[in-house]
Amino acid sequence: MNDRNRPVTRSGDDVYLHLLKAITDQRLLPGTKLTEFSLVETFGIARRGVAAALTRLAWEKLVTILPNRGAFVAAPNAEEARDIFLARSAIEAGTIEAIARRADPLAIAAMEQNVAEEAACRKSGKTRDAIRLSGGFHLVIAQHSGSPILAEQVRLLVARTSLVIGLFENESGLSCWHDHHLELVDHCRHGRVEAAVAEMKAHIEELQASVALDRRRPTSFDLSEVFAQ
Amino acid sequence: MNDRNRPVTRSGDDVYLHLLKAITDQRLLPGTKLTEFSLVETFGIARRGVAAALTRLAWEKLVTILPNRGAFVAAPNAEEARDIFLARSAIEAGTIEAIARRADPLAIAAMEQNVAEEAACRKSGKTRDAIRLSGGFHLVIAQHSGSPILAEQVRLLVARTSLVIGLFENESGLSCWHDHHLELVDHCRHGRVEAAVAEMKAHIEELQASVALDRRRPTSFDLSEVFAQ
């Protein structure tokens, strides 16, 4: 329980990555308070590292820091949500174009595997896993696009999309997304660049249409439960 | 000279913005060492704020931090440079599309003003100001696109482009850029969305073509001179 036993991951990158993943996977819901003390206890790293991680997440609009009050998982409003989808449309048009143009077999294989896993989860009723993999599909595309910059942005935008979905009561177009993903793979395989880009834009537009206006559920999570292995 | 006299801009946002602007305007060249002590002296804020600003710039790939050695203005390599232009192509296709689709008179007016100022600077031989305004043109577009997310990314990518241009010996296609900018304005004014997007992609591609391979000039700048008003 004391300091010297822990691995002491430097400068809180560990905390940052865990929080980012937890937000993406919807284990951390919008509005959840992130106390420095709790994170220090949970991760066993110095308080400074925790503060740095929270500061970075705040810059990335994934948490909101209220001065002298603490950090909370961000709760995007409707305007921010629209911006998120608009930005995803532009950026993911770029990532899918890069893949379709090269018709990269490795990327296509990774995409197919993701689609298959998602279908399995969806069939067996693991909705949360299916949603996670559905976001992961876009991450796979981004990571194979050959652009680290765009990939990083997609990472953040997918995480923020998780917040939006957790906040705005989605209309579960899961099967529909699946079809879009399949068509995207197909377009990329045959090098149909224009079609792939158009499909991606339509897909994100539909994703946006599936989340209705404000219906916020304020929750408080136990951090030790969220990060339990 | 003591603490309580200064405005004490909190948490180093001031340092961050000044450094970002200095990099964008090419007053800080790649490789320049940024000592915490110098920045503390220059800006008169606490060391912690300076460290936070440098950390953020490092996350954004605008500076490189070597552990226990200090922070240096980033020097992108050829691969990173290509990524920067690829990302700009995707993101700025989104910003210009948003403007062309709305044919926003306010945005078009701002773009025209920028082009005019750039032409004036170019005519009077103020090359550095012309380059700065040329980057500013893209910022104007981004800020009027209605997407804060994309605008922020353009901010960072324009800054990194300044680093690339300062590092890779550009072939001064300034007049050419000017023509592209003029055509962009024209396309937006008439709502020619497809043409505007194509023009922007071609423009960035040409921008990329105008910087040749590696030819690095290591410089050391005096910070007090760089930030002198």
Added chain:
DNA sequence: TCGCGGAATATTGTGCACAATCTTTTGCTC
């Protein structure tokens, strides 16, 4: 003169303690 080792210096990294601020509770008055 060149190479090498060690001390001196400079710079960044971090723990600690306290200050500042906000929230909650308690107690007093009407």
Added chain:
DNA sequence: GAGCAAAAGATTGTGCACAATATTCCGCGA
């Protein structure tokens, strides 16, 4: 019981001092 004020508690913000590490300088020997 309601309302308000002050104190107690909790949480974040920050200055300070020292530790860890890298760089430079100097002296010594071949």
